[in-house]
Amino acid sequence: MDPVDARYPRDEVGAAADAYAAAPLLNCLLREVGERVGPHTHRLRASGRLLRVRGGRRPTHPEVHADGAWHPLTHAELVKLTAEELRRHTGLSNSELPTEMLDSREAVAALLRARAHATAPADPYLRSEQSLITGHPYHPAPKARGGGPVAAWLPYAPEAYARFPLTLLGVREDTVVEEGDTTALDDLGRAPHGYRLLPAHPWQLALLGRELAPAFTDGRLVRLGHTPGPVWPTAAVRTVYAPEDDLFLKFSLDVRITNDVRRLWRHDLLRLHRTDTAVATAFAGLPGAWLSDRGYRTADFAFEELAVLVRDGFGAHLAPGATPLLAAALTEDFDGNPLDRTADPAAWWEAYLRAVVPPALGALHHGVVLEAHLQNTLVAVDSDGTPVQALFRDAEGVKLLPEVARPAGWERLVYGLVVNNLMEIAEAVAERHPGTGLWPAARRELARHGEIPEIAALLDAPTLPGKTNLLLRWTAADGADARYLPLPNPLRGA
Structure with missing residues (x-):
């Protein structure tokens, strides 16, 4: 606990x-x-x-x-x-x-x-997204909010059970930049003639302050009020969920959270369509589901600052009758954690492995390296709390082969899937249900994917890569410049 x-x-x-x-x-x-x-x-x-x-x-x-x-x-x-x-x-x-x-x-x-x-929200999915008081278990400052006053960020904090309306802006049509399917944004309100609708995160608007004043003065931007209903911030803080619209929206947020300032960077937005298309194509033949980052909209005079990314809701992706939960929440205490009520932890663990491992490894066949860590993984459970499906998200963290060399991509996948995801879930299961044998089942599940040439070496490697977030931040390295140290491999000899 x-x-x-x-x-x-x-x-x-x-x-x-x-x-x-x-x-x-x-x-x-x-x-x-x-x-x-x-x-x-x-x-x-x-x-x-x-x-x-x-x-x-x-x-x-x-x-x-x-x-x-x-x-x-x-x-x-x-x-x-x-x-x-x-x-x-x-x-x-x-x-x-x-x-x-x-x-x-x-x-x-x-x-x-x-x-x-x-x-706390009544919906178990929202409750799971807003449960992370500890947060990243291997980061030295997982809950830092940029050093700003509490009153500036607390109204938007998922861990405080926040919900709030988005600010609606009108952006003059000749300044709009967009790619992909952004039609869902137009359903959030009405823009006057000659303008397009652009929702904005109120915290980000406050951070931008005077930077946008000229655009409001000369009419490139106009204020259009707020969304009629609230959105709920997810564990990622800058990504929100609108339940009534079944829609996720991801914003820039000029605040350092864990390793990075959480802005939608231009280079990531420009590769978004190519990356998301590759992942969606891979998942067409895989178990599990991909929540597509289907498009973005912004203004050319504040390309990164005002960008908003449109992500699929659960819609047709979710298995019938299943309840999605944030995988990271399974490692913390929240009302509705299925690990607290399972009568057969070994069977629960095997079901989790069957849901999460095949799509993460299967995507590699299509040249897609998922960032399969706990915060990008949702696990859908049935009425008994047993995992039946995994859903993955966030094209920003995806790497494509051969844009990244296969050894580097494999190391990234092993860290996200095995170290960050499976090892943490296994420890949470073992803590609640001591004596449950876990790693032999994980070894069997991974061995089923022997067509991946690296699997055999993974099963018998003495160590696995562990990300060094403390040293990464102390040496002021770029947040995307992952560095690893060897950790004992629980798969070996399991």
Whole structure:
């Protein structure tokens, strides 16, 4: 289970926020620059310091050994220790990342306070998207929101059970840039003659501020009010779901969340149609489903800043009678998590493997490398909570062969599918249902795809690639420049 529950007296918010924020930071620190020297004890390689933690996949209560005794660390003290260790380890200084770590913890505290006075959505899918209080379990600052004031971002935070209307803009027709199928945008409201409708995320509009003032002054932009109904922010923050329209919309958001500033970059938009077409073509012959990024619309004077991407809703993609859930939510606590009620965890795990693995590996046959991590994977379950289908999303993270070399594409797929996805789900199953044998079933499922030449080596490799998000951010590397370190392979000998 998570280190703390979101329901607690107000005076415990600080301790709860410390625990939530410390868990992913400890995961990064111990994985990337530490080594295990005892059941719960680790040595940091550069300094030789000993750290002791409790818990398993979400470590808590960090203590450092000094002067012959163990001393507990607050989150702020853990951040300071981490920065000192990374300076020794890399020879580099970084003032930005420690600030992000502290910002992430303050964001968690604000989210917990907000959740205590908010009502979770009734729909289990929306509840799963808005459940991620821990967030990325191997990122040092998964909940940082750019350091802005809480009042600026909290109304749009999925973890606070937010919902809000979109701002509707009219963009003068001669300035519109679009590609693909964007007709769904025109159903959100009415634009005056000579203009096209463009929905905007209100947080992004506030961030742009005076930058758009000239366009409003000279008539290239006009304000048209708001959508009549609310949208719900998903775990990705800048992507929202409109249930009444069964439509996903993805916006630019000039805020750093995890490794990147979350803008819809021009180069990604210009390759969107080619990438999405390749994925949709691959999925035409595969189990599972692809939620197509069918098109985008923007203005030529604010190409990236005002871009909005139109993504398929569930529509005909979802298996009849099935309920979609965000796969990442299965690793956290939320009302409706099927892992809490399954009577046969081994069978549940095998069903999850059957749903997720074949489409992810099958796409590779068509030259498509999915970013099959937990936040891009939705698992649809039947009335008993058993997985029956996987749905994948987000063309921005997809790589196509031979645009990326096959070895690099394979490494990316193994990290997303096996390390980020299957290993995390397996640990969540094992935590709730100790003693369940999991990796032999995973080995059998992967072995079924022996036509992929890399599978045999994967099954017997001593290690798997683990992404180094802490070192990536400390060294200020580009967020897309993934770097990996070897992790023990649970498939080997399973």
